[in-house]
Amino acid sequence: MNAFSPTGPNFRGRIESFVGPDGKPLCAVDHPYSPTNSTDVQSNLGTAPLTLDAWDDTAVLMQEWKDDRGNPLAVIPDTLIVAPYNARAAFKIAGLPDADLPKYEPGSNHFDANMYMGNIKVIVNPFIPASHRKNWFAADSARMKRFNHWQWRRKPENGSVTDFDTEVTKFKVVGRWGYGWTNYSYIFGHNMPLNHSRQPDFLQIIPAAEAPSLPEKREPDYTVFVDANGQPIDIGGGGGGTITSNSITDATATGKSVLTAANQAAARTAIGAGTSNLAIGTTASTVAAGNHVHPASAVTATAIAPGTATNVQAILAELAARITALENV
Structure with a gap:
């Protein structure tokens, strides 16, 4: 039966x-x-x-x-x-x-x-x-x-x-x-799955969800965790696998908070960007590489009275107009 x-x-x-x-x-x-x-x-x-x-x-x-x-x-x-x-x-x-x-x-x-x-x-x-x-x-x-x-x-x-x-x-x-x-x-x-092989006594069969919280059970030079089907579990100790932000300890300046979008200010501080509006996690279209040549129209500046221009290109145009006016006096 x-x-x-x-x-x-x-x-x-x-x-x-x-x-x-x-x-x-x-x-x-x-x-x-x-x-x-x-x-x-x-x-x-x-x-x-x-x-x-x-x-x-x-x-x-x-x-x-x-x-x-x-x-x-x-x-x-x-x-x-x-x-x-x-x-x-x-x-x-x-x-x-x-x-x-x-x-x-x-x-x-x-x-x-x-x-x-x-x-x-x-x-x-x-x-x-x-x-x-x-x-x-x-x-x-x-x-x-x-x-x-x-x-x-x-x-x-x-x-x-x-x-x-x-x-x-x-x-x-x-x-x-x-x-x-x-x-x-x-x-x-x-009730054992057919693909489960005989395991040596030093291998511990545990549910995958419990693996990160269990102490390691070691033989001389290696540690192996396996799930209920006998498959190896990667718990972040090396090898392949996908590492998410939740896998990273939030104890240092290079921890999880630096890598998540919700903590961009901490990331800017960590890389020396201070209080700039640099967005973390954006594409190359919004964050340029360090050797990128910026056009003058894209570089902001403080207006020089009585002018009102706030980028380098427009300020230079105002200065050129003033010099021309002085030359014609």
């Missing part, structure tokens, strides 16, 4: 409904506490790749589930269900059925004890399709027997008959059954 969608194809490709009594898919973020309380909800849906830390976080979340009165549900996750793709990672977490193996955490160089080794049953389910092979589930086996049902209406029976004259034999298998779930609180599912 499809754990993450309200409807979808079954194992034979037929479209079915997979919602439970609460109207939600088996794994959802908004399971209501009770039929009379849809405001308070609980989640049994995640998007983390299978690692020891992810199992630990999931197990803790399941044990924090509450009933409609706020009492713990006493969930004990003891079963890890994976596709063949994640079998190796699953057995590294759960351990192999050999008591002589050292019970250390996978990937640890500190010989940390693996508290889960020997206490988790791994189920490798080949019927999880390849298109969803990175999905995995944590389950409470006792609650799963109570709430996940398979009902035999007629167990499959084989039959055959051979025609006396033609010796043609016919075969048949007849069976009927029903299945479904009545309560979600036995399982927690992680």
Whole structure:
């Protein structure tokens, strides 16, 4: 059955409904506490790749589930269900059925004890399709027997008959059954995108929006942040990407306020333009380069009485007229 969608194809490709009594898919973020309380909800849906830390976080979340009165549900996750793709990672977490193996955490160089080794049953389910092979589930086996049902209406029976004259034999298998779930609180599912690759333990899977506020998690000479799909996040520490004014700290004279149009006066002061009317962020048509030759008509000046001209070209014309007048006296 499809754990993450309200409807979808079954194992034979037929479209079915997979919602439970609460109207939600088996794994959802908004399971209501009770039929009379849809405001308070609980989640049994995640998007983390299978690692020891992810199992630990999931197990803790399941044990924090509450009933409609706020009492713990006493969930004990003891079963890890994976596709063949994640079998190796699953057995590294759960351990192999050999008591002589050292019970250390996978990937640890500190010989940390693996508290889960020997206490988790791994189920490798080949019927999880390849298109969803990175999905995995944590389950409470006792609650799963109570709430996940398979009902035999007629167990499959084989039959055959051979025609006396033609010796043609016919075969048949007849069976009927029903299945479904009545309560979600036995399982927690992680719905992983197919393009997500296995990540080393030192890479932290975080939402992109939280990346700038989280401390860096370093290995010797590099730092990597990835989003929920395993893609690198550029948080302004180098490399490519678009830098906006909001990405710049406003702590110095060359900060954000200098670069935004709302603070043009600060920019003019910073570049020595003082109280001029130089517009920041304009085009070359309004801000000329330093070696630009200005026409005399474009250079403003103070009028020389009794003249009224206020640009160099007009003032020169007035002076020429006065000189001509003096020469004709």
